[in-house]
Amino acid sequence: MLGAPLAPARTAITRTAYWTRLLPLLAALACVTRIPSFVPTLWNPDEGYLAVEARLLAQGGQLYDTVVDRKPPLLPWLYEAAFALCGSGSLLPLRILAVLAQLLTAVLLASVARRHWGERAGRTAGVLYLLVSVGLNPEDAQAATFEVFILPWTAAALWCADRGRWGAAGAAVAAAFLTKQTGGAVLLPVLWPLCRRGAVRAGLPRLAAGFAAPVLGAALLTDPAGFLFWTVTGSAAYASVTGSGLHVLGRALANAAILAAASAGLLPPIARALRDGRARAGEPWPWLWLWLGSSAVAVAAGCHFFGHYYLQLVPPLALLATAALHVLPDKRRLAAVLASGCACALFVAWGLLAPRPELAHAERLAAALAHRTAPGDRVLVWGIHPETYWLAGRTPATRYLTAGLLTNYSGGRDGSRVGEAYAVPGAWPVFRRELTAHAPALIADDSRGEPYAPARLPTLRRLLTTRYTEIARVDGAILYARAAASPGAGP
Known part of the structure; x- marks a missing residue:
């Protein structure tokens, strides 16, 4: 015992x-x-x-x-x-x-x-x-x-x-x-x-x-x-x-x-x-x-x-x-x-x-955004690299941090189902309202020929052509600043 x-x-x-x-x-x-x-x-x-x-x-x-x-x-x-x-x-x-x-x-x-x-x-x-x-x-x-x-x-x-x-x-x-x-x-x-x-x-x-x-x-x-x-x-x-x-x-x-x-x-x-x-x-x-x-x-x-x-x-x-x-x-x-x-x-x-070319690209683009904007400015990075916002220390102009949510690019896999029609339901009206309320000081088109390029998206194409003007290109990305004639105007 x-x-x-x-x-x-x-x-x-x-x-x-x-x-x-x-x-x-x-x-x-x-x-x-x-x-x-x-x-x-x-x-x-x-x-x-x-x-x-x-x-x-x-x-x-x-x-x-x-x-x-x-x-x-x-x-x-x-x-x-x-x-x-x-x-x-x-x-x-x-x-x-x-x-x-x-x-x-x-x-x-x-x-x-x-x-x-x-x-x-x-x-x-x-x-x-x-x-x-x-x-x-x-x-x-x-x-x-x-x-x-x-x-x-x-x-x-x-x-x-x-x-x-x-x-x-x-x-x-x-x-x-x-x-x-x-x-x-x-x-x-x-x-x-x-x-x-x-x-x-x-x-x-x-x-x-x-x-x-x-x-x-x-x-x-x-x-x-x-x-x-x-x-x-x-x-x-x-x-x-x-x-x-x-x-x-x-x-x-x-x-x-x-x-x-x-x-x-x-x-x-x-x-x-x-x-x-x-x-x-x-x-x-x-x-x-x-x-x-x-x-x-x-x-x-x-x-x-x-x-x-x-x-x-x-x-x-x-x-x-x-x-x-x-x-x-x-x-x-x-x-x-x-x-x-x-x-x-x-x-x-x-x-x-292994090399990290996409990270190097995001870092170069983020440096350009940080150089051309003030810390309090809102910016829009049109692409699938949301890390650019974080690297640049800038606030997104919209709640949609990637083009994927507005075009279904990732879900479309090879681009066969990419466009405004395949966005998250209700996303584009919200996107337009946000860009009106918080017009980005700078827009970076980082599509680089992908299927979600602005040329294929009427709303974004109209915004860029009527409210913004191209100011620079960085590593394939196109930077747009607000046109002086219509500051703060929405799409």
């Missing part, structure tokens, strides 16, 4: 020792794999968009009203909070948070793997995930944007569901959805253990309440109608499958091939498990396949197939490979880690050495 209480203490000591050894390894690996993220000022327009949003929110803007985006509010709020604490001149705080997000994801996956297959499997899952997590074009894998911050929430949802913590699982699903809509796809694998354990009657209400409370809270903190419109109902043209099939297929295959190359150590053991039949039956194989399948649906949603979408596939792939490797000899596990490590080194080198 005297020895009985010692068992929990020994278990706690063992658990503490395990994580004491593993956490420093995963933390170091998370930092090393994301070294490239700290090199450029920005990685892609999504970071620029979020940075401009955060500044506008800090100046009193209202999300889904005077500040708009097709994304849920969690990440704009995170950027705003980081800027409030550390200043808005650098994305360094967000880079650090992205490292922590990747570390947390790895820890949660390691915990799930350890619970099912033992301590060695936990180490394998965490390491494999971090090695493969940078296996895409660096502008997709290294940026501090939506998918990177989805991943810890999706892993947390699975971790909670695996332990029957249904309310917490629902809250994690909600947080993933509030980071980006496709994060909600993790709900399907969360429901699997709920049904398998016969806990639907007791667990489903807790799961639903855990999900509903954060989503309703976010809607009420913003504007419920605007929240619904911008995150769900207002993007029909953007999500339409109509477009260039070959263009979409090429992008999908290219990004899939890049991720497959990064997963060179993961795919062979998964394929072997499928061939041997181990991946078709038994717990938790169906659960992991459902997670991978739901993530694939999230990648395909809207038929855009941007590289960063593929990050949602990495956590289930890491766990599937771990499940396959834990019954194989140690040399197979070592081979998988080495192959993943070599691929990771190549992708890290790519991130460090």
Whole structure:
């Protein structure tokens, strides 16, 4: 009897020792794999968009009203909070948070793997995930944007569901959805253990309440109608499958091939498990396949197939490979880690050495805007690089930070469905009113021959020809200043 209480203490000591050894390894690996993220000022327009949003929110803007985006509010709020604490001149705080997000994801996956297959499997899952997590074009894998911050929430949802913590699982699903809509796809694998354990009657209400409370809270903190419109109902043209099939297929295959190359150590053991039949039956194989399948649906949603979408596939792939490797000899596990490590080194080198011509262009254009305008002036950058506003330190003349929202350029993929007719519903009347109320001191036409050029847009073309005059060209972009005869006139 005297020895009985010692068992929990020994278990706690063992658990503490395990994580004491593993956490420093995963933390170091998370930092090393994301070294490239700290090199450029920005990685892609999504970071620029979020940075401009955060500044506008800090100046009193209202999300889904005077500040708009097709994304849920969690990440704009995170950027705003980081800027409030550390200043808005650098994305360094967000880079650090992205490292922590990747570390947390790895820890949660390691915990799930350890619970099912033992301590060695936990180490394998965490390491494999971090090695493969940078296996895409660096502008997709290294940026501090939506998918990177989805991943810890999706892993947390699975971790909670695996332990029957249904309310917490629902809250994690909600947080993933509030980071980006496709994060909600993790709900399907969360429901699997709920049904398998016969806990639907007791667990489903807790799961639903855990999900509903954060989503309703976010809607009420913003504007419920605007929240619904911008995150769900207002993007029909953007999500339409109509477009260039070959263009979409090429992008999908290219990004899939890049991720497959990064997963060179993961795919062979998964394929072997499928061939041997181990991946078709038994717990938790169906659960992991459902997670991978739901993530694939999230990648395909809207038929855009941007590289960063593929990050949602990495956590289930890491766990599937771990499940396959834990019954194989140690040399197979070592081979998988080495192959993943070599691929990771190549992708890290790519991130460090790849040129950033679009960033250089945005910096030159931002310098020209800053030189020709005063800090209090409003400007309009007609293009798909909202980071120009942030780099120049100038306030946008409109809530629509890219030409995409007014022309559906990104949603049109190759330009087949681009124009005023494909804009976000109701956007052009608002755009005209804003340019009347806040006539930009300078307009930069940064279309550079793309399908959203002003020549193809009657409203913008009329504004430029009647109210503005060309004053300079910068790196292919055309700068227009207000004509002296009609200062402040609207379009």
